[in-house]
Amino acid sequence: MSDYRTAATAAEFAANLAQVNSRIAAACTRAGREVSQVRLLPVSKTVDETRMRAAIAAGMRSFGENKVQEAKAKSAALADVDGLSWSVIGHLQTNKARDVVAFADEFQALDSLRLAETLDRRLQAAGRGLDVFVQVNTSAEQSKYGLPVAEVPGFLAALPQFTGLRVRGLMTLAVFSPDAAAVRACFVRLRELRDRLRDDLPEQVSVDELSMGMSGDFELAIEEGATVVRVGQAIFGSRPTPDSLYWPADGV
Numbered sequence: 001m002s003d004y005r006t007a008a009t010a011a012e013f014a015a016n017l018a019q020v021n022s023r024i025a026a027a028c029t030r031a032g033r034e035v036s037q038v039r040l041l042p043v044s045k046t047v048d049e050t051r052m053r054a055a056i057a058a059g060m061r062s063f064g065e066n067k068v069q070e071a072k073a074k075s076a077a078l079a080d081v082d083g084l085s086w087s088v089i090g091h092l093q094t095n096k097a098r099d100v101v102a103f104a105d106e107f108q109a110l111d112s113l114r115l116a117e118t119l120d121r122r123l124q125a126a127g128r129g130l131d132v133f134v135q136v137n138t139s140a141e142q143s144k145y146g147l148p149v150a151e152v153p154g155f156l157a158a159l160p161q162f163t164g165l166r167v168r169g170l171m172t173l174a175v176f177s178p179d180a181a182a183v184r185a186c187f188v189r190l191r192e193l194r195d196r197l198r199d200d201l202p203e204q205v206s207v208d209e210l211s212m213g214m215s216g217d218f219e220l221a222i223e224e225g226a227t228v229v230r231v232g233q234a235i236f237g238s239r240p241t242p243d244s245l246y247w248p249a250d251g252v
């Protein structure tokens with residue numbers, strides 16, 4: 001595991017952010033893409049309110065959180081700050097749909113029709129919509145969340161009935177491997193799926209966005225077409241908690 005420099009002050013956050021942004025720019029240049037085509041989503045799980053405020057002072061306004069409870073608590077604690085937006089990027093149980101509808105601007109881990117139906121019902125009741133990404137399992141690991149590639153077309157075809165869901169794109173986690181070719185293959189799989197889907201998509205549904213790439217692999221993801229990169233540790237510093245807390249790993 002790499003060591004990431006922990007940021008606590010606004011100046012430290014600005015420095016880490018500048019470094020990530022310049023790596024994003026370099027990856028875009030290599031891929032012949034514009035930096036404006038890639039959105040950086042800072043992932044703030046485990047980060048406390050004091051450090052959140054330093055990150056905000058460094059200019060960050062949108063945050064990704066894996067767990068809805070933690071995200072909800074932070075959005076309440078930071079309610080005095082104007083213009084923050086919250087993206088829930090982790091697996092969601094149906095009984096937490098109401099919480100997401102209460103504060104989130106985006107949900108990136110849609111992977112079942114039951115959840116789509118429940119979210120939509122809550123959204124209709126609240127009179128609002130929600131940007132969503134469909135999570136795809138591109139690593140073929142039994143242990144990971146997300147729909148198998150083969151099930152995505154049928155799943156997307158069923159989504160237009162849920163008018164509160166604004167389907168923006170696809171999201172994936174690559175295989176956790178030091179083998180860059182294996183990681184890249186996951187990103188290629190998501191992009192190729194998106195390109196195939198485009199020909200035959202319900203008109204209410206878009207898959208233009210590709211959310212892929214984290215601290216360890218966001219440059220590869222950008223080279224393969226990511227439009228959203230979800231970066232935590234490279235901005236906030238190494239996390240004290242193991243990743244198995246956020247997605248099931250083999251043997252856990």
Ligand SMILES: *Cc1c(COP(=O)(O)O)cnc(C)c1O
Pocket residue numbers: 043045066089090173213214215216230231232233234246
């Ligand atoms: C934590 C998390 C990330 C960011 O991972 P880092 O290693 O901190 O960059 C990205 N996506 C999801 C779903 C996460 O839970």
